[in-house]
Amino acid sequence: MERIPILKMGPYLLVTIQVDMHDRVAMTLQDELTQRIVSERARGVLLDISSVDVVDSFIGRMIGNIASMSRVLDAETVVVGMRPAVAITLVELGLALPSIRTALNVDAGMTLLKSARKMAGNGRPAR
Amino acid sequence: MAVLRDELIGLRSMDDMIKARQLVRDCAIFQGLSLVDQTKIVTAASELARNTLVHGGGGEMRLQALNDGPRRGVKVIFADRGPGIPNIELAMKDGYTTRGGLGLGLSGSKRLVNEFSIESQSGKGTTVSIVRWK
Numbered sequence: 001m002e003r004i005p006i007l008k009m010g011p012y013l014l015v016t017i018q019v020d021m022h023d024r025v026a027m028t029l030q031d032e033l034t035q036r037i038v039s040e041r042a043r044g045v046l047l048d049i050s051s052v053d054v055v056d057s058f059i060g061r062m063i064g065n066i067a068s069m070s071r072v073l074d075a076e077t078v079v080v081g082m083r084p085a086v087a088i089t090l091v092e093l094g095l096a097l098p099s100i101r102t103a104l105n106v107d108a109g110m111t112l113l114k115s116a117r118k119m120a121g122n123g124r125p126a127r
Numbered sequence: 128m129a130v131l132r133d134e135l136i137g138l139r140s141m142d143d144m145i146k147a148r149q150l151v152r153d154c155a156i157f158q159g160l161s162l163v164d165q166t167k168i169v170t171a172a173s174e175l176a177r178n179t180l181v182h183g184g185g186g187e188m189r190l191q192a193l194n195d196g197p198r199r200g201v202k203v204i205f206a207d208r209g210p211g212i213p214n215i216e217l218a219m220k221d222g223y224t225t226r227g228g229l230g231l232g233l234s235g236s237k238r239l240v241n242e243f244s245i246e247s248q249s250g251k252g253t254t255v256s257i258v259r260w261k
């Protein structure tokens with residue numbers, strides 16, 4: 001079975017979602033990512049979906065799950081590069097994903113994660 | 128109304144579902160739908176194809192390019208001979224699921240298209256038809 005690579009970038013993990021992912025690959029990714037957050041003591045997850053042209057409720061749910069699981073493990077998730085047409089469609093589908101942070105690209109996502117940590121360090125809420 | 132393209136494919140596996148999404152995308156591009164409208168009909172088709180697979184036990188998808196005078200559109204029909212839906216009104220509600228999903232497939236895909244119809248008979252199967260006009 002194909003797998004989605006999880007890359008370590010300093011204290012963060014970068015996952016680039018491919019187009020047309022099988023459902024089972026998505027499930028495996030959730031499990032592997034949880035394990036890696038713990039084993040790498042990751043502070044955040046960057047989920048790059050810039051090459052994804054369809055997010056249906058299954059993939060949307062996976063994104064939401066990854067965000068909630070990583071939050072429980074004290075890592076913040078930022079969804080990177082969501083295409084405008086995908087965002088519009090998700091809202092109309094009824095999946096607004098209100099608790100998800102988004103950024104235009106990986107660099108901006110990284111900046112967001114860093115500032116979230118700094119805020120937390122200053123005793124102010126990180127999220 | 129003229130049917131310019133008419134394709135039928137089986138929906139028996141995840142690979143078929145992915146192929147189905149690509150076919151719908153191709154047809155939407157062929158008909159000149161905007162990127163947002165392409166994304167909407169492909170997403171709706173993805174939801175319905177998954178329902179055909181997961182709930183209906185597999186079935187088929189029929190894809191048509193429609194020209195109604197100057198109007199151009201894409202029609203997709205999903206059919207299975209699965210268990211059927213006992214209460215369609217309930218199944219169409221946001222959040223209703225019998226399998227631990229989000230229950231957004233039917234209600235959400237209806238919001239993403241211009242025409243939506245569903246027929247289902249207990250023990251006989253389910254047919255869902257959608258159209259997105261340009």
Ligand SMILES: Nc1ncnc2c1ncn2[C@@H]1O[C@H](COP(=O)(O)OP(=O)(O)OP(=O)(O)O)[C@@H](O)[C@H]1O
Nearest residue numbers: 178182183211218224225228229230231232233253
């Ligand atoms: N083709 C079908 N055959 C039999 N039952 C169906 C079919 N399509 C939908 N249903 C029933 O309708 C319910 C609602 O479907 P819907 O797609 O809205 O939600 P879901 O598939 O349960 O979850 P989601 O699509 O959000 O992952 C399903 O749980 C199932 O009981």
Ligand SMILES: [Mg+2]
Nearest residue numbers: 174178232233
């Ligand atoms: Mg569904």
